Amino acid sequence: MPENEPVLNYEPGSKEKEELKRKINEFKNQKIEIPLIIAGKEIKTGNLGKCVMPHDYKHVLAEYHKAGEKEVKMAIDAALEAKKIWDEFSWVDRISIFKKAGDLLSTTWRSTLNAATMLGQSKNAYQAEIDSACELSDFFRFNAYYAMKIYLDQPQSSKGTWNRSEYRPLEGFVFAVTPFNFSSIAGNLPTAPAIMGNTVLWKPASSAVYSAYFIMKLLKEAGLPDGVINFIPGPGSEIGNLVLKDPNLAGIHFTGSTSTFQNMWETVGQNIRNYKTYPRIVGETGGKDFIVAHESANVEALVTALIRGAFEYQGQKCSAVSRAYIPNNIWKDVKEKMMQDLKDIKIGSPEDFTNFMNAVIDKSSFDKIKAYIEFAKNSEEAEIIYGGNCDDSVGYFIEPTVILTKNPKFKTMKEEIFGPILTVYIYDPQNFVETLKLCDETSPYGLTGAIFAQDRKAIIQAEKILVNAAGNFYINDKPTGAVVGQQPFGGARASGTNDKAGTIINLLRWTSVRTIKENFVPAENFKYPFMEEK
Known part of the structure; x- marks a missing residue:
């Protein structure tokens, strides 16, 4: 059985960081031609496309031939x-x-x-x-x-065969x-x-x-x-x-x-x-991946999972958290910590290692994500409580955006966006079981999801009710980052x-x-x- 490849940290002064930066500079300073x-x-067909940097789309890394x-x-x-x-x-x-x-x-x-x-x-x-x-x-x-x-x-083989x-x-x-x-x-x-x-x-x-x-x-x-x-x-x-x-x-x-x-x-x-x-x-x-929080959830762990799960790689993971169900009796603490942590997120080029978020992949994706944000801004059923700004003057940058909705089946609670947008629905903790059923029925997808709770009974209820809602189900962890050999990845339904x-x-x-x-x-x-x- 192989062991998983250890993840390098790229700390300041490390050999791997110096080598990576040299390779980045090498690639930036050359333009290559990619054949079939x-x-x-x-x-080489002569029918060319361009490979550009999404965070600086005027910079062409390569031209590639199309089949x-x-x-x-x-x-x-x-x-x-x-x-x-x-x-x-x-x-x-x-x-x-x-x-x-x-x-x-x-x-x-x-x-x-x-x-x-x-x-x-x-x-x-x-x-x-x-x-x-x-x-x-x-x-x-x-x-x-x-x-x-x-x-x-x-x-097996029997005697004589x-x-x-x-x-x-x-x-x-x-x-x-x-x-x-x-x-x-x-x-x-x-x-x-x-x-x-x-x-x-x-x-x-x-x-x-x-x-x-x-x-x-x-x-x-x-x-x-x-x-x-x-x-x-x-x-x-x-x-x-x-x-x-x-x-x-x-x-x-x-x-x-x-x-x-x-x-x-x-x-x-x-x-x-x-x-x-x-x-x-x-x-x-696709996926419309979720986190359901129980009133017994660890708030600090929940917020960390929401931010990492929703906004790492700009929400462009099949497993990214894009909808969350939070009970009203912990929402104040969750919101306060989330707003505080979101202010510390830096956005920009991946060449600056202090940036947590970078650009979305291309113009088409940028426009699609922006359209969802504009829809939320103009809806009476939702409000943007953080972010919502988009800038494509140099690269395709979109702020981490948190939408609060009164409608559990709001457009951004159902449809896959594939961008840095998290939609939150607040529920009465007495309706925990009903909320689990709501989560299961809202989206056609079934890729990843998570339950945050310290109460084991709540975890058991979530596992049972959400049995088909996610092919990868996480308990007190973000629903992203599956590791080969540890969490076999994939979902059913429309996923x-x-x-x-x-x-x-x-x-x-x-x-x-x-x-x-x-x-x-x-x-x-x-x-x-x-x-x-x-």
């Missing part, structure tokens, strides 16, 4: 051809590549991935460290370990579609199927091509054969429509919006008779297929089992004993 990578070859119909077909052919080579690798040989990738990432590649994530996705040093260094190396190592356990899991299970890769290719918010997810989605012997088409989010490119280079150095993962950034609608209609599609590994995932599933359904096999569909989508990334559950989706029985002493007469007469 198909069958190991760099492909079109021709390149998508090339990538499919490359993936199918690479299967012939990849099939020759034993599972031991495959796993060794990803174990090596984990060790490279945690040593010589650590500052590279962290700096790329900080600049390209506007993450502070700590958020980048727990993501692109620690979680991604954990994914590589834990997936390798769980893959080994799968291959070693064999059926030998039964064995052959864990085959899926017949065809896997399509990995990755989000902007976590480099670790971007690296895990194409590599988890690859560990199990599949070949992959990888379409990274257009706003996170920069760090994704360095992940591809890392995998190349680790020894991944050409064509096993084919890197095809570009417009999702164009690439997706081509890939999803191909008869060789064997699986989809997706993290992103619920609507996009539903559209992909619908497209698969419409093309189901065209495929050579039924595609495996694995997805983690996805709950196939728990970084576990055996997920890896089993990328294999098709063949059962083999070998009879050492086969029967030589068709007659059974029961057929004999007395």
Whole structure:
């Protein structure tokens, strides 16, 4: 069993901080060209997009080439051809590549991935460290370990026979579609199927091509054969429509919006008779994650969880707290401490290590979040009690914003925003059970949530009533920051297929089992004993 990669602190004067700052300066002072990578070859289409820093969007880090119909077909052919080579690798040989990738990432590649994530996705040093260094190396190592356990899991054999299970890769290719918010997810989605012997088409989010490119280079150095993962950034609608209609599609590994995932599933359904096999569909989508506080809650711990859970990485985590239910008899103390702590939050570039928050990812996201804030400002059912200011003159900056609503089903209590907005509803503590039911029924999602209480009876009630409200449920802790191997991550309802990334559950989706029985002493007469007469 591997150990989780230790998180470095980047304290003043530390070696890791000096190295990270050098890498940040190196990346800022160069503009690179990012090609497609198909069958190991760099492909340049001339149809270019830009990788910019969200906190200083006039600064271009790179230009990347976009895939079109021709390149998508090339990538499919490359993936199918690479299967012939990849099939020759034993599972031991495959796993060794990803174990090596984990060790490279945690040593010589650590500052590279962290700096790329900080600049390209506007993450502070700590958020980048727990993501692109620690979680991604954990994914590589834990997936390798769980893959080994799968291959070693064999059926019983009776005397005279030998039964064995052959864990085959899926017949065809896997399509990995990755989000902007976590480099670790971007690296895990194409590599988890690859560990199990599949070949992959990888379409990274257009706003996170920069760090994704360095992940591809890392995998190349680790020894991944050409064509096993084919890197095809570009417009999702164009690439997706081509890939999803191909008869060789064997699986989809997706993290992103619920609507996009539903559209992909619908497209698969419409093309189901065209495929050579039924595609495996694995997805983690949206969330409307909650904290329910009981009147017995520790106020200091509750406020810390609200602030960290809602505003770390600008609320752009699938698991970020975006709605809270607070009893009225502790609200005064909660509000007082929260307002005090929020005033200490600094916002700005991740290059300034004193900033707790940075920029949201792009103009589209900025406008969407701002529209929710304006809706709350103009509503008679809500008031903004902190923040609410937005500034996109240099970067896409939005203040941590707290909305207080009288309506428990207010728009910002139901809809996923994916930004630094927390909506609070105050309830009568005598209505604790009713409030738990309200929390369960308000949102279509079921990703993460938490209960804060010192009263064990209240915790038990919350666990039972909210049993389907969150695939990751936390007691007296923020509902973000799941660690590979410790809190398997994923949710159901509108939040996805709950196939728990970084576990055996997920890896089993990328294999098709063949059962083999070998009879050492086969029967030589068709007659059974029961057929004999007395």
